[in-house]
Amino acid sequence: xxxxxxxxxxxxxxxxxxxxxxxxxxxxxxxxxxxxxxxxxxxxxxxxxxxxxxxxxxxxxxxxxxxxxxxxxxxxxxxxxxxxxxxxxxxxxxxxxxxxxxxxxxxxxxxxxxxxxxxxxxxxxxxxxxxxxxxxxxxxxxxxxxxxxxxxxxxxxxxxxxxxxxxxxxxxxxxxxxxxxxxxxxxxxxxxxxxxxxxxxxxxxxxxxxxxxxxxxxxxxxxxxxxxxxxxxxxxxxxxxxxxxxxxxxxxxxxxxxxxxxxxxxxxxxxxxxxxxxxxxxxxxxxxxxxxxxxxxxxxxxxxxxxxxxxxxxxxxxxxxxxxxxxxxxxxxxxxxxxxxxxxxxxxxxxxxxxxxxxxxxxxxxxxxxxxxxxxxxxxxxxxxxxx
Numbered sequence: 001x002x003x004x005x006x007x008x009x010x011x012x013x014x015x016x017x018x019x020x021x022x023x024x025x026x027x028x029x030x031x032x033x034x035x036x037x038x039x040x041x042x043x044x045x046x047x048x049x050x051x052x053x054x055x056x057x058x059x060x061x062x063x064x065x066x067x068x069x070x071x072x073x074x075x076x077x078x079x080x081x082x083x084x085x086x087x088x089x090x091x092x093x094x095x096x097x098x099x100x101x102x103x104x105x106x107x108x109x110x111x112x113x114x115x116x117x118x119x120x121x122x123x124x125x126x127x128x129x130x131x132x133x134x135x136x137x138x139x140x141x142x143x144x145x146x147x148x149x150x151x152x153x154x155x156x157x158x159x160x161x162x163x164x165x166x167x168x169x170x171x172x173x174x175x176x177x178x179x180x181x182x183x184x185x186x187x188x189x190x191x192x193x194x195x196x197x198x199x200x201x202x203x204x205x206x207x208x209x210x211x212x213x214x215x216x217x218x219x220x221x222x223x224x225x226x227x228x229x230x231x232x233x234x235x236x237x238x239x240x241x242x243x244x245x246x247x248x249x250x251x252x253x254x255x256x257x258x259x260x261x262x263x264x265x266x267x268x269x270x271x272x273x274x275x276x277x278x279x280x281x282x283x284x285x286x287x288x289x290x291x292x293x294x295x296x297x298x299x300x301x302x303x304x305x306x307x308x309x310x311x312x313x314x315x316x317x318x319x320x321x322x323x324x325x326x327x328x329x330x331x332x333x334x335x336x337x338x339x340x341x342x343x344x345x346x347x348x349x350x351x352x353x354x355x356x357x358x359x360x361x362x363x364x365x366x367x368x369x370x371x372x373x374x375x376x377x378x379x380x381x382x383x384x385x386x387x388x
Contacts, residue, residue: 003081003082003085003086006041006044006045006048006082007065007068007082007086009037009041009044009045010045010048010049010052010068011064011065013027013030013045013049014049014052014064016030017049019303019306019307020307022301022303022304023049023050023053023301023303024301027042027045027046027049044082048068048072048082049303050302051068051071051072051075051076052064052067052068052071053071053302053303053305053306054071054074054075054117054137054138054302055067055070055071055074055117056116056117056118056119056137056302056305056306057116057117057119057305057306058070058112058113058114058116058117059105059110059111059112059116060111060116061111062110062111065086069083069086069087069090070090070105070110070112071138072090073087073090073091073093073094073101073105074098074101074102074105074138075138075139075140076094077094077095077098078094078095079091079094079095080094098135098138098139099135102114102135114131114134114135115130115134117134117137117305118133118134118137118305119305119310120295120308120310120313120345121133121134123310123313123344123345123346123347124344124345124346125343125344125345125346125349125350125369125381126346126350126369127369127371128344128369128371128373128379129371132373132374133344133373133379136299136373136376137298137299137302137305139299139376140178140299140376141178141299141300141372141376141377141378142175142176142177142178142375142376142377143175143176143177143178143179143180143182143195144169144173144174144175144176144195144196144197144198144201144377145173145174145176145182145193145194145195145196146171146172146173146193146194146196146201146228146231147172147173147174147192147193148172148191148192148193148194148231148258149172149231151191151192151193152172154192155174155186155192155193156174158185158186159174159176159185162185164176164177164180164185165177169198169375171201172201172231173198173201174193175198175375175376182195188257190254190257190258191257191258194224194227194258196224196228197297197372197377197378197380198372198375198377198378199296199342199370199372199377199378199379199380200224200225200228200342200378200380201228202370202380202382203225203228203338203340203370203380203382204225204228204229204231204232206336206338206366206368206382206383206384207228207229207232207285207287207336207338208232208336208384209229209232209233209236209284209285210233210284211233211235211236212235212236212237213233213235213236213237213284213285214236214237214238214239214282214283214284214285215229215236215237215238215239215283215284215285215286215287216238216239216240216241216281216283216285216286216287216327216330217229217238217239217240217241217287217289218241218268218270218286218287218288218289218323218327219241219242219243219270219288219289219290219291219323220240220241220242220248220251220289221242221244221247221251221289222247222250222251222254223240223251223254223255225287225289225340226238226240226251226255226260226263226287227254227255227258227260229287230258230260237262237263238260238263238264239263239264239265239266239281239283240263240264240265240266241265241266241267241268241270241274242267242268243267243268243269243270244267245267248265248267251265252265266278270322270323270326270327271319271322271323271326272326273326274326274327278330281330282330282331282332283330283331283332283335284332284335285331285335285336285337285338286327286328286330286331286335286336286337286338287338287340288323288324288327288337288338288339288340289340289341290319290320290323290324290339290340290341290348290352291316291319291320291323292316292320292341292342292343292348293308293312293313293316293343293345293348294342294343295308295342295343295344295345295379296341296342296343296344296372296378296379296380296381297342297378297379299373299378300378313345313347313348314347316343316345316347316348317347317348317351317352320341320348320352321352321355324339324352324355324356324360325359328356328360328362328387331387332387333387333388334386334387334388335386335387336365336384336385336386337356337362337384337385337386337387338382338383338384339352339353339356339381339382339383339385340380340381340382340383341380341381342378342379342380342381343380343381344369344379344381348381349367349369349381349383350367350381353367353383353385356383356385357385360387361387361388362385362386362387362388363385363386363388364383364384364385365384365385365386366383366384367381367382367383367384368381368382368383369381370382
């Protein structure tokens with residue numbers, strides 16, 4: 001009865017789920033409205049939901065519960081009592097490699113095809129290994145942090161003392177199991193590290209700021225890229241902007257915790273010409289972490305695979321080009337423009353770099369798809385272009 005009830009709860013939640021709301025926001029609201037669910041019930045339900053959505057649009061002709069069983073089979077490599085109860089023929093192969101499981105499903109009567117997991121694969125950026133990218137959706141991404149200067153040994157020693165495994169990923173990056181409760185280990189965690197995905201940290205290698213440069217983080221959000229810039233060159237002067245005033249308030253707190261106290265801040269809608277606010281501003285560098293589909297991060301929010309519509313790729317490209325047009329004119333000659341997305345789609349990545357080159361005459365120094373799927377991290381795109 002326990003597993004039958006878990007399945008009923010899963011089906012109920014899925015039926016009530018509002019498809020335009022991130023699962024991470026919907027589930028806490030649902031659980032608050034259903035206080036009879038204990039912590040174990042909530043954890044089991046969340047696990048089933050996230051695993052289910054990792055199947056993307058594969059085997060879409062099967063009933064919902066059968067698709068859930070396939071997802072559990074692909075996403076787990078240890079004995080799963082829930083799956084063993086309902087599908088012992090799948091459970092008996094649970095320890096097989098992911099490639100073996102995929103082959104088993106494709107050869108069996110499951111209507112499964114790997115390419116259906118992510119039906120937008122024809123839009124992937126050049127250099128992304130399609131099958132490896134698609135397989136990554138069945139693997140839970142890890143948690144990454146960036147250590148503040150001088151705090152490296154403190155963080156590592158604390159983790160070692162608590163028996164928490166971690167792996168150094170180069171530079172100041174540490175990789176930890178997803179779900180590690182870091183806030184319970186450090187009284188003031190924001191003063192010793194930043195939670196920041198590995199690919200996001202690697203994008204900072206393209207900044208290369210000089211002393212006393214004046215940089216603009218045009219779509220700053222909560223300020224992760226600005227903090228990375230500040231870490232690389234503490235003398236940099238900084239303007240941060242975003243269209244959302246509330247998120248800039250979060251940025252203020254994050255900056256204070258990191259010791260970044262002097263900067264300018266403006267609320268700007270960059271789909272409109274910012275000239276009435278910026279006037280004759282000029283910058284030694286501009287970071288545009290552009291609003292995008294977020295397709296490179298859907299390993300963390302797999303429900304987006306089912307919610308996304310192909311036509312939105314062009315809409316995001318148009319949005320990005322309007323912002324590019326409105327910010328790039330504030331770049332000084334011979335200075336860098338850093339274009340970043342957390343998208344895996346070429347329309348948002350290489351095609352926009354081509355647009356920048358053809359429309360504004362910037363010279364491409366380097367561009368890269370940061371293949372986070374190889375490291376249980378997000379996949380991102382970064383390009384460094386210089387104004388002539």
